[in-house]
Amino acid sequence: MAFAILAARELGLRCATLWTASACGEADLSNGHLDTKMDWIPGMPADLRLRDLPSVVRSTDRDDIMFNFFIDVTATMPLASAVILNTFDELDAPLMAAMSALLPPIYTVGPLHLTARNNLPADSPVAGVGSNLWKEQGEALRWLDGRPPRSVVYGSITVMSAEHLLEFAWGLAGSGYAFLWNVRPDLVKGDAAALPPEFAAATGERSMLTTWCPQAEVLEHEAVGVFLTHSGWNSTLESIVGDVPMVCWPFFAEQQTNCRYKRTEWGIGAEIPDDVRRGEVEALIREAMDGEKGREMRRRVAELRESAVASGQQGGRSMQNLDRLIDEVLLA
Incomplete structure (x- = not known):
C-alpha cells in the first residue's frame, strides 16, 4: 500500500x-485496439x-x-x-x-x-495456516486417491455468466476425462451457480463438484493431470510446484499477463478465448491431457518445478x- x-x-x-x-x-474493446x-x-x-x-x-x-x-x-x-x-x-x-x-x-x-x-518449524504458531477464506473440503483428496495418475482435470475459475458456466460444464463433460471442479455459490455473476440435472447424469461418478478444496495439495496429487484456471499468480505457482500444466481463462488484474507468459514464454499453458465455447474447452483439455502440445507443456513444467523446489x-x-x-x- x-x-x-x-x-x-x-x-x-x-x-x-x-x-x-x-x-x-x-x-473490453472489439475494434482491434487490444492487439496493439x-x-x-x-x-x-x-x-x-x-x-x-x-x-x-x-x-x-x-x-x-x-x-x-x-x-x-x-x-x-x-x-x-x-x-x-x-x-x-x-x-x-x-x-x-x-x-x-x-x-x-x-x-x-x-x-x-x-x-x-x-x-517453518513444525511447532510454529503459523505453521499450517493457509490463506483461503473459504472452508476447504478434504473429501476432494480422498476422491482423488482412487484415480489413476494424471487422469483428472482440476478446475477452479473466477466469476462468469450463467451461459459461460454451461459452456465450461459441457466442455468438461465432453472431454471424457474425470474432473474435480470448484463451483462456488458466487461463481455466476448476479445469480446462484446452477447446473442442469442432465449434466450430473452425463458425468456420473467421473466428476466431483466442490465449493472449495486445499488447492496446493490437490495440485500435488498424482491423479491431477491438468489445471483449468483463471490464471491468478498463487494458482500459477501452486500448479508449477504440483508439476501440472494449465488451461487458462484469464479474467482480470494481471491474469491476462500471467496467461500470456505461460502460453508463449514458459510453455506451460494454453488459453481459452474470452467468449468461451464448449468445443474449445473440450479440445484444449484433450490436447493438454494427451496431445503433443500437452506432453511438451508437461516437460516444461517439470523443469520449472525442479527449479522452484x-x-x-x-x-x-x-x-x-x-x-x-x-x-x-x-x-x-
Missing part, C-alpha cells in the same frame, strides 16, 4: 513492500499485446478507481527500501534486470507457499534471498 511506504519514510523507518502479483504483472503491440516495455517480449497487460492498465476510464490505485502504488514503490517478489529467479530472470533498473533492491523469495512449508529448500536461492533481505535491509 502506498500510504504505508509514505508513512515509513516520514517516520524514518525502513519499509520492504511485498508485490503479491507476478513480476510480469507489474510491468507494446514493444517499448523494458524486459517484456517485443510481441506483447495490449490485451496481454493487466486489466486495470487497459482501462479506458482514466477516472477508474482501480486504475488510479494501480498508478499510485507503482509510482510509490521506488520509495521503498526493498521490493519482495513471490517468484523464483529461474522463472523471471529476464525481467529482473529491467525491474532492478527502476526499483529499489529486489528480493525473490518464492514460491512463498513452498518456502513457508519447507522452512530447489529455490524453496533450506540453502536454496529464495531462502538465501530472504536471509539477504533481513541482513541488508531490515537489520541494516
